[in-house]
Amino acid sequence: MVLETDDGLFSTKVLTTYDAPEQGILDGVHQVVADAGVDLADLETFIHGTTLATNALISRTGARTALVTTAGFRDTIEMRTESRFEQYDLNLVLPTPLIERRDRHVLSERIGADGSVLRPFDDDEARALVEVLAERADGDTYESVAVGFIHAYVDGTHERRFRDLLLERLPDVAVSISSEVSPQMREFERFNTVCANAYVQPLMATYLGELERRLQATGARCPVSLIHSGGGLMTVETASRFPVRLVESGPAGGAIFAADIAARHGLDAVLSYDMGGTTAKICLIEDQTPRTAKTFEVARTHRFTRGSGMPISIPVIEMIEIGAGGGSIAGVDVLGQIRVGPLSAGSEPGPASYGLGGAAPTVTDADLVLGRLSADTFGAPGIDLSEEAARTALDAGVGATLGLTSDTAAEGVVEVVDENMANAARVHAVENGKDVSRFTVIAFGGGAPLHAGRLCDKLDVDELLIPPGASVGSAIGFLRAPVAYEALRSHHALTSDFDHEAANRMLAELWAHEATGVVAAALATTHQADGPPALETERWVFMRYAGQGWEIPVRLDAAPFDHLGGELLANRFEKAYEEFFGRAIAGLAIEAIGWSVRVATPRPPVDRIERVAASRDVATGRSRTIHDPTTGTPRGRQLSWSETTWLSVTVCRVRQSSWNLRPPPGCPAPSRRSCRPTVACW
Structure with a gap:
């Protein structure tokens, strides 16, 4: 939770309240407002990012949902594509569809890929199906309905007609249609996207409405904005209609934060590294702009294996995710190797050292045993870390099996985590044709600064930047996000027979639709008194x-x-x-498949931060033992300085509020005058 005032940034962290997610938000709001000494009624903007939709898709705790599709395509979401994410696994188990077969229904309408009506929409057949949906044999009524007809991305008339008939009979049922949620070709991806939207729509509409109501009840008068997966802000109304756009909203804030830091420091090639409690996320940022994609996967059965999840076709900031968070659970596999993740202890019950009921060893426990974390200065309010509990968990979960001491087991856990992250970063860079060694790493999140030094060492990266507010970087990123929305639409065109007038009409329609929504959201979010804001278009x-x-x-x-x-x-x-593949192929026909228009408010100018010479003028203090797998167990000294800088020391730990930094041995790097904190280096 971050509050930005004229006096600076105020931040706090609170544990998730699983029974009532909005309560945790309200607790954090009251705490940070009290710290800043401001009144809730004075808040001008409230920006929210959430993982609630993502968690509902992963845990399958969304609404009871039906899918209505074209006859002959009932099993599309179950048949998937011909691709196998593990080609040689004879016992491969494919992901279970979000909607069971008994809840998938068909109509005999049909539109062709060219927009022609191959089989007219039959109102009588549709009304009969509506009655089936309304009167389920088992009495368990639907809360939401997804409508996905073949080639509806070309013409959504049939989908809209069925929605109208359904709402006439069942006005309280949420309805999502694919021609609005994701008007793109490839029915498997489009059907999954509209199913996911329908599945979480009742949950998110209720949650967002309750959050808005309770905020207003406490005295807040500002509108609530949501950050979407593409890195822009949208209204509660839009988010309630298209909640699938919230699936990656939290991580998107982190990428925006890193892009803003890159702009302030004049960095053109950045690797953002966000390590939280469950996962670590890595994103390539070039020219101060995160890379984006038009599809991604959620709820993977093999957590970090591409192709094993549910494809979602929406604009998203592209990043790679691995199970390497502070709560990632460590253990020993059948080959006697230390494994970390993807299972996580989360915040409940949490790492063993939290004393909240967790017993499995985690990355946080390993960091505590190695001396990288201090129970005296841990940044989570209300949690007293127990090194004894951490050692007990490491002994039981790793050390006893491998015959290792708790210190050595902790070193092994940390080394595995760091190597996993380095491998993920290499793969992500290679897949995008980039040389990661020329990038600057920007590390944020509660755990990233602690592991970033070793990550840079493994990647041969020369520059590592730990910005102020790193532990709440994603929340700060929310404050830097523009009001923005991106529309994608499939429209086939051969370059050899290009209808430029049709393309111009289609792009103009996309722009007009998005610009109207962005202007309305910007006026609501920023309280502009000078009329509509300027807009940028990509x-x-x-x-x-x-x-x-x-x-x-x-x-x-x-x-x-x-x-x-x-x-x-x-x-x-x-x-x-x-540029992508090293050569073009002469003589082949070229076709355009999809089109995208992104409309956003302009990025505000930033103050550039100049490099300053690294300072060695530090004060020494007390000592603490730090264990390191490359240097043994040296004795370190507490150091303090009054500006962001770099130290070339054997082993050190830098503490600033709720994040910690441990550069690798002899890590040199330029410093930047980004703030004047007082930090401690052990």
Whole structure:
């Protein structure tokens, strides 16, 4: 929780209240407002990021949902695609569809890929199906309905008609239609996206409404805005209609935070590293802009294996996630190797050292045993760390099996975690054609600064930046996010037979729709008195050689297409293709598949932070033993200084509020005058 006032930033952390998620938010609000000495009625903006939708999809605790689709496509979400995420696993278990077969229903309508009506919509058949949905044999009525017809991305008339008939009979049922949620080709991905939206819609609408109501009851008068997976702000109304856009809202804030820090320091190539309680997330940021994608996976059965989850086709900040958080559970596998994650103790029951009922050893327990964390200065309110409990858990979960002391077991756990993160960063960079060693790592989150030094060492990265407010970086990122929304639409066009007028009409429609929503959200969020805000627009087209299965993004100019638009697109595609794959393929037909328009309020200017020479003018204090797998167990000294800097020391630990930093041995790097905190280095 972060509050920004004229006097600076005030932050706090509270544990999740699982029974009533909004209560934890309110507890944090009251605490941080009291710390800052301000009144709730004086708040101008309230921005919220949440993992509630994600957790509901993973734990399957959403609404009872039905899917209505075109006859012959009832089992599309179960048949998936021909891809196997583990090709040689003969016992491979595919993910279970979000909606069971008994809850999937069909209509005999049909629209072709060119928009022609192959089978007309039958109102009588639709009304009969509505009665089936209303009168379930087992008496367990539906709370939500997802509607996904074949080729509805071309023409959503049939979907809208069925929604109207359904709401006439069942006005209290939530209805999601794929032509509004995700108007893109590829029915497996589109159907999953609309199913996910419908599945969490009642939950999120209730939660957001209750949060807004209780905030107002406490005296707050400002509107609530939500940060979506693409890194922009949207209203509660939009979030309630399209809650699937909230699936990656929390991590998106972290990427925006890192991009803002990169802009302030003039960094063009950044690897953001966000380590929280359950996972660590890594994102490539170039030219102060996070990389984005138009699809991602959620609820993977093999947590970090691509293809094992539910594909969601929405704009999202692209990042890789691994099970390497502070609460990740450590153990020994059948081969006698230490394994960490993906299971996590979370905040309840939490690591063994929390004393809240957790018994399994975690990364936090290992850091505490190694001396990297101090029970005296731990940043979570109300939690007293127990080193004895941490050692007991490590002995039982790792040491006893491998014949290791608790110190050595802790070293092994930390080394495995750091190597897992380094491998994930390498893979993510290679998949995007980047050399990670030329990037600067920006580390934030409660655990990232503690492990970032070793990560940089493994990746041969020379620069590591730990910004102020690192432990609440994602929340600070919410404050830096623009009001923005991105629309994606499938529209097939060959560059050799390009209808520039049709493309211009389609892009203009997308812009007009998004601009209206962004202006309304900006006026509500920022209380602008000078009229509508200025808007920035990005336009992209997703292209491929004819016959290929996937596309690459090509950026478009603001100017409309003319009669040479097809030739222009072909030239830009071949240039982008050569940058991605090293060569273009002459003589092949080129086609555009998808189009994207992103409308946003401008990014505010930032104050540049200049480099300063590293300072060795530090004060010495008491000693504490720090265990390190590369240097043994040296004795360190407490050091203090009054500006952000770097120390070239054997082993050190830097503490600032609720995050810790331990650079690797001899880690040199430039410092930057980003604030003047007082920190402690052990």
